[in-house]
Amino acid sequence: MSWFLKKKDALNALHPDMSETLVHQRILRKCGGDLENAIRSRCIEPCSTEDCINAIEDITTRTKIGRNWYKPPMDNKTSGKPIQKPNKPHDKAPLKCHKCGSKSHLAHTCPKNTRINEIEIEKDEKKKPKMSLYMKVILSLLKKRNYQLNLV
Numbered sequence: 001m002s003w004f005l006k007k008k009d010a011l012n013a014l015h016p017d018m019s020e021t022l023v024h025q026r027i028l029r030k031c032g033g034d035l036e037n038a039i040r041s042r043c044i045e046p047c048s049t050e051d052c053i054n055a056i057e058d059i060t061t062r063t064k065i066g067r068n069w070y071k072p073p074m075d076n077k078t079s080g081k082p083i084q085k086p087n088k089p090h091d092k093a094p095l096k097c098h099k100c101g102s103k104s105h106l107a108h109t110c111p112k113n114t115r116i117n118e119i120e121i122e123k124d125e126k127k128k129p130k131m132s133l134y135m136k137v138i139l140s141l142l143k144k145r146n147y148q149l150n151l152v
Contacts, residue, residue: 004027004049004053004056005049005053007027007030008023008027008049011026020046020048020049021047024043024047024049024052027052028040028052031056035056035059035060038055038059038063039052039055039056039059042055042058042059043055097110099112
C-alpha cells in the first residue's frame with residue numbers, strides 16, 4: 001500500500017516526534033467509515049506499519065470496502081474495426097415557430113420577436129405606451145391608496 005506509506009512519510013516529516021500508533025490512527029481516520037472500523041478491528045494496538053498494511057490489503061481484496069466506484073477506461077485497440085452506432089430513425093416532425101406559428105423559421109429567429117421589457121407603441125393611441133396587466137394592477141393599487149403617479 002503505497003498510499004499508506006506516503007501518508008506515513010508525510011506525517012513523520014511534519015511531526016517527527018509523533019509516535020507510530022498516533023501516526024497510524026491519523027492515517028486510519030482518513031480511510032473513512034467502514035474501512036477504518038474493519039482495520040481497527042484487525043489491528044490490535046500497538047501494531048506495526050506492516051501489520052496495518054497487510055490488514056488493509058487483506059480487507060480490500062476480500063471485500064468491496066475501500067475500492068474505487070468507477071471502472072478505469074479500457075483500451076481496446078486490438079480489434080481494428082471502427083465501432084458503428086446503429087442508425088435510429090429520428091422523428092422529423094415539421095418545425096414551426098412557437099411564437100407566431102409560421103413554418104418558415106423557429107422561435108429564436110422570429111421576426112415578430114418582442115422583448116419583455118420593451119413597450120410597444122401604437123399609432124392610434126397617440127404614442128401612449130401599452131400597459132401590461134401587471135402595470136394595471138399596480139396602478140389600481142396605487143390609486144386605492146391615493147398615490148399620485150405621473151406617466152409621461
